[in-house]
Structures are given as C-alpha cells and as structure tokens.
Amino acid sequence: MKPIKTFLFLACTLIIVAAVYLGVYKPKLHTESKPVPDPAQTERIIVARQQAEKEKEEKEAQAVTSLIQRWQEDSMMLFYKRLYRLDADIFEDAELQEVPVFPFEYDSTGAGKYLLQDFFAKLLALSNPLHAEQIADWYEKPDFWNEDLAAKRTGFVRVLHYGGSLIENDYVSGTLRRLMQEDFGGAGVGLLPLFQTNANFISVKKSGKWHISQPNKKMPRGNFGIYAASLTPPPVNALGQRTKDKGFIHIDIPEKLRQRTLFLEGVFHDEISEKQLQVTAGKQKVAAQVVEVPGQQHRTYTLPAGTQEAELSLTLSKNACLYALALNDTTGICVDNMSVKGYDGAVFSPNNRRFLINQLTLLNTGLVLYQFDGSPLIKNKDYGNYRILLMKELAYLRMLMPQTPVIVIGTASSGDVNLILDIQRECAFASGCVFWNLDQALGGNNALARWAEAQPALVSRNLSHFTPRGADWVGKLFYRSFLHEYRRFLLQERKRTILQRARQLMPATQNRLS
Secondary structure, three states: OHHHHHHHHHHHHHHHHHHHHHOOOOOOOOOOOOOOOOHHHHHHHHHHHHHHHHHHHHHHHHHHHHHHHHHHHOHHHHHHHHHHHHHOOOOOOHHHOOOOOOOOEOOOOOHHHHHHHHHHHHHHHHHOHHHHHHHHHHOOOOOHHHOOOOOOOOOEEEEEEEEOHHHHHHOOHHHHHHHHHHHHOOOEEEEOOOOOOOOOOOEEEEEEOOEEEOOOOOOOOEOOOOOOOEEEOOHHHHHOOOOOOEEEEEEEOOHHHOOOOEEEEEEEEOOOOOOOEEEEEOOEEOOEEEEEEOOEEEEEEEEOOOOOEEEEEEEOOOOOOEEEEEEEOOOEEEEEEEEOOOOOOOOOOOEOHHHHHHHHHHOOEEEEEEEOOOOOOOOOOOHHHHHHHHHHHHHHHHHHOOOOOEEEEOOOOOOOOHHHHHHHHHHHHHOOOEEEOHHHHOOOOOHHHHHHOOOOOOEOOOOOOEOHHHHHHHHHHHHHHHHHHHHHHHHHHHHHHHHHHHHHHHHHHHHHHO
16 A cells, blocks of 8 residues: 555645646745825826827827928929919810810820920920929930020020911911910010911011012022021022112011010021111110021010010111011010911921021920911822822921921811821821821811801801911810820829939938937
C-alpha cells in the first residue's frame, strides 16, 4: 500500500503545481485594499481629456481652413478662377441654349489638334500676362509662329477669317471678334476693307490715283498680299517716272472705339520713305514705329483717345504699294474679316511664297479660319477640280506657316452637301488642318433653306447671305465649339497644376499639425 500512497501523494502534488502554474488556482497570499476613487478628481480628468480633444479638433480645423485660404489666395488658383469665367453661357438667345455643341474634327494623327493646343497656350498668355512665365514653363515655344521677327509682339495675336459672300459686311467675324476680345482682351475692328465694295461695318473711303493690283491671266502670280490684292500706283508710273499724284484713305473711327487709344497698322513696300507717307489723327500728324523685313515694312501709328477720324496720304511714286491696313489695339486678340469674292478660295497660291510669309509674320497671324463654298465650281458640279483647288490652297498655306493652326469651316448650302463636306474634310485632314461642320451645326438637311424660312429670317431669300441675326448665331455656334476645345485643354493643365500646388502646400500644413 505504501507505493500506492506515494503515487497518490505525488499525483496530487503535480495537479496542484499545474493548477498554480496555469493560473487556475491562485493561492491567497495576502489581501490588498483598493483605494476608493474620488468623484471630483474623476470629473477633472474627464473634463481635461475632453478639452484636449476639443483643442486638437480646433487646431486641425484651423489648419484645414488655413490650407483652404492659402489655396484660394494662391496665384495659380486665382489664375484658374479667372480662366473659368468662360464657363458662363455666351448665348443671349434662348433658342440657342439647347443646341448641342458640334466639336472640331481632327485627322487620325492629331496634327491639327496639337497645333490648336499651341494656339490655346498663346491665349493663356494673352488673358493672363502676369502668369506668362508660368505658362512658358509648360510649353517650350508659346510664341513660335513669329519667333524669327526681331520686334515680335508676344501680347497680341491676329485671327484671319477668310470666306466668300457668307461673311460679307463683317458677318460672323464681328461676333467672333466681340466674344474673343471679351475673353482675351483687345479692341478695334482689325484689317480694314480696302477692296470690299459693300462692307459697312466701318467707314473707309479711298480717293486719289490708287490702282488695284490683283491676279489675272497676264499676271497670275506676284506680290499681292493677304487680300490677294494691293493698292499700287497707276501702271504708267511702274517704269519709275516721278509723280505728285497721291492716294488717300479716310477712316471714320466708330463712336464706341473713340474713348480708348487705338493703333493704325499698315504694311507697305520697303522703299516708301517718311516724305511720301503721312498719317493724321484729326488735324494732328502722327509719327510711326517701323519694323522692316525684306521687301516690306510694318508701320504703327498711335491714334490718341478721342480721335474721330484718321487719314492716310501716300505719294504714288514708284513702288508706293499698300498691302494691308488695320485699326486695332496692339495687345489682346483681333479677328479680321477677309471676305474675298471671285477667287473660289484661291487667295494664298497667287502670292510669292517668301513675300506672303513675311507679311503674315508682320501681322502676328496666329490662327486662320478658311470658309469658302467652292462657287462656281460646285454649282457646275465640277467636284474633281474643286478637290484639286482646295487641296492646293490648303497645302500652300500649310507650307507658308507650318506651325500655325488652320480651321476649315465646312460649307452650308441648300440641298444635299454631303459630297462637298466629304471633300472639304478629306482635304483638311490631308493637309493637317482642323475641320468644323457648319452645315450640321445649323441643323443639317437643307439647313439654309429652313433658316431662310424662319421668323424672323436668318438667311436671305437667295440663300447666299446670312441676315445680321443669323450671322450672329453662326458666330456664337462656332465660338462655343472653339471654347469647348479650349476648356478641354484647360482641364488638362488645371488638373496637373492643382496637383502640383497641392503637393507644395500640404507638407507645410502637415508640419503645423505635428
């Protein structure tokens, strides 16, 4: 029995030791008395903790508020607030508010799109000159189209709107000019109608012995200029005879433009001297600032505020040629109405290449709008020759200014114009231009005929001209499509810039919170 007792004793001992080790059995070695908590002290601790949490929340809220204030006061944020005032609806006409946006069309390589984005970078610099350096950092050459001109004007850009009878009398161009100048600055009417017989948007009267030189069968090519025509001495004086005959141009300044300083810009033959040419503002003679390139000179005359009329007089001796004359500001943007009839759209190819390049550069051309309907080739259904002519013009223009965007505005006519639009789109894409379908923007399917039947009429009964209201609507439709692309460009830059600014501002905020 002794071994059994020994075994039981050892087993009980082992069980007790295991229980103590595992915490099941805890022998009560001594008794501790727990202190009774003081209610007042507990209340003070709770209040202190709540106060600390409240102070922490207030500190974080102040930091966030400070970040928001710094964000709003930051120059880049103010910069984009000014940019996005363009989000306001540009339409005063309730009928147009529901019209969908017809976006620009690009070729598969996107050549026209990239050129247009570079032009948008120029617009950024125009509307926000204080941020020009920041914008210049985004793009290597925001002013590339006139980089070779010594006296380039980085704060001014010109949009040449070429077309036929649909844009006569400053139709469409006038609306574009007003809207663009409201958003990007500038003033004035731009290039004056020296060769248009029925332009009434500004009073320009020619007198004297002027001769109009333009392409013809005897001289299909020459130095004609951006109008495809120029004012020259009479042909008898081309041999060099001296003459005292003069040519005059009288300009009545519109009343709405008389309260500000404007500039009269002219492009002349480079052999014209100061004695031959005189410009007066009222009765006061005005001095000129001159920039010269081979074969041409650009003269700028400052017309003081309050000027009601200006007059140019030129002694018509040998080579006394006037190629272009404009009335505008030297900052901001200007849209020029270049209504040219009788050329079927062939306004560039008759010019000698280097001569026209220099003239486009002197005038700071940043964008070309090309809007011709192809008459009379289209009326005769000569679509093959029309394709050849259009491709020739666009290719020549792209060769003249390969880094300047060109927007081809499709035709709008009565009847089925799909074949004509296909030709225009094909030629635009083949030459790296942008295409905008005017016929679809007007509603398509015999759009002009329906616009002529509207009350009030938006197109004349002969379907060859817009009425003033119709032209205004067309300008607004095009400008909305233009702003649609511009805003897409801004959104890309805005997103990237905001992220960059957030990364710069957040570390300082985090340091204040720590």
